[in-house]
Amino acid sequence: KNQVEQSPQSLIILEGKNCTLQCNYTVSPFSNLRWYKQDTGRGPVSLTIMTFSENTKSNGRYTATLDADTKQSSLHITASQLSDSASYICVVSAVGNKLVFGAGTILRVKS
Amino acid sequence: DVKVTQSSRYLVKRTGEKVFLECVQDMDHENMFWYRQDPGLGLRLIYFSYDVKMKEKGDIPEGYSVSREKKERFSLILESASTNQTSMYLCASRNRYEQYFGPGTRLTVT
Numbered sequence: 001k002n003q004v005e006q007s008p009q010s011l012i013i014l015e016g017k018n019c020t021l022q023c024n025y026t027v028s029p030f031s032n033l034r035w036y037k038q039d040t041g042r043g044p045v046s047l048t049i050m051t052f053s054e055n056t057k058s059n060g061r062y063t064a065t066l067d068a069d070t071k072q073s074s075l076h077i078t079a080s081q082l083s084d085s086a087s088y089i090c091v092v093s094a095v096g097n098k099l100v101f102g103a104g105t106i107l108r109v110k111s
Numbered sequence: 112d113v114k115v116t117q118s119s120r121y122l123v124k125r126t127g128e129k130v131f132l133e134c135v136q137d138m139d140h141e142n143m144f145w146y147r148q149d150p151g152l153g154l155r156l157i158y159f160s161y162d163v164k165m166k167e168k169g170d171i172p173e174g175y176s177v178s179r180e181k182k183e184r185f186s187l188i189l190e191s192a193s194t195n196q197t198s199m200y201l202c203a204s205r206n207r208y209e210q211y212f213g214p215g216t217r218l219t220v221t
Contacts, residue, residue, distance in 0.1 A: 043201055045212070089154070
């Protein structure tokens, strides 16, 4: 069964600290993996997209990693800001373009 | 910039009412999608459309129907709203490389 599991479900950190969000998947055959940021009351916005051959991709203070062998991805946020407070969703695309969504990690950054 | 707009940000409807959620995209995308999002469950696909007048059921189509009369517009219809359809509804359109989401409609059925 195609599944995407994210951990932790929620996370609270202090402004300026780093954090790492995890995504494990069982989607097969794998096409690509995306991380989205969803602000409260808004639609998701794409942060990164990685294909099978990519191990790391950065977007400003966001760095995503992908280990296709272990079927794990992480999203690392450096020097967190209050505006990073959001839900972060991992989405894995199977060949044939079927998208499988994780339930998301809710991040709260406090001052 | 790709823009996906949804007709309402918030809606409150009564049980049994017919509800229309409208979605418009301005990038000439062929593929459009309707999802619902509930806490702890992530996004679940209701219906999608790959061309005008074409539609396909997603993972949870029961209680919903859709209409795609024009390429830029994809409507989600709740024929008879029920309380278990209280949710956040997200529309998306897609090109070959990326899926773009609208801002969402938070629907409450009382």
